[in-house]
Amino acid sequence: MKANLEKTTVKDISYLINSSCLRANSDTSLEKLADLLCTSDRYKVYLEDEAGLLVGVIQAKQIAMKILELSRQKADEEEMLPAIAYVLNFHKGSDLADKPVTVLGSTSLKQVLELMQQNAIREIAVVDVHGHLVGTLEAKNILSHYLKAKAETAL
Numbered sequence: 001m002k003a004n005l006e007k008t009t010v011k012d013i014s015y016l017i018n019s020s021c022l023r024a025n026s027d028t029s030l031e032k033l034a035d036l037l038c039t040s041d042r043y044k045v046y047l048e049d050e051a052g053l054l055v056g057v058i059q060a061k062q063i064a065m066k067i068l069e070l071s072r073q074k075a076d077e078e079e080m081l082p083a084i085a086y087v088l089n090f091h092k093g094s095d096l097a098d099k100p101v102t103v104l105g106s107t108s109l110k111q112v113l114e115l116m117q118q119n120a121i122r123e124i125a126v127v128d129v130h131g132h133l134v135g136t137l138e139a140k141n142i143l144s145h146y147l148k149a150k151a152e153t154a155l
Contacts, residue, residue, distance in 0.1 A: 010103055013145050023133065024036060026047040030093065043060050045057070045058050056094055056099065104126070
């Protein structure tokens with residue numbers, strides 16, 4: 001097991017990649033995405049196009065912020081509820097999605113951690129060379145790998 005973050009790649013720790021991340025078509029309504037998020041322990045949905053290419057990522061907080069924004073604009077519940085229903089039903093995930101931060105299997109763990117820090121994220125999308133989502137890698141898993149490898153080296 002390698003403890004060197006510059007020489008260890010994502011592929012070297014592929015057993016730590018979570019392939020059961022939430023995925024949806026980029027045309028999925030915000031209501032369906034919110035439902036998907038509420039029925040899981042995840043806080044992000046990775047959006048794919050018709051060809052299965054990763055095109056965006058949307059977080060639960062983005063949907064919640066959109067609803068909060070509407071609630072501030074509407075004077076009373078009679079105006080607010082139809083506005084929220086409209087936003088949830090007629091807006092797609094791609095309308096609010098961010099561009100995903102991605103890495104390949106050949107990316108070093110040092111680069112992964114730098115990207116996470118630069119983008120203030122704790123989970124990063126791992127894609128294949130064609131841009132298809134393989135899974136996600138969390139900072140806590142990288143740290144766990146590093147500490148375990150360092151402990152083994154010390155023995």
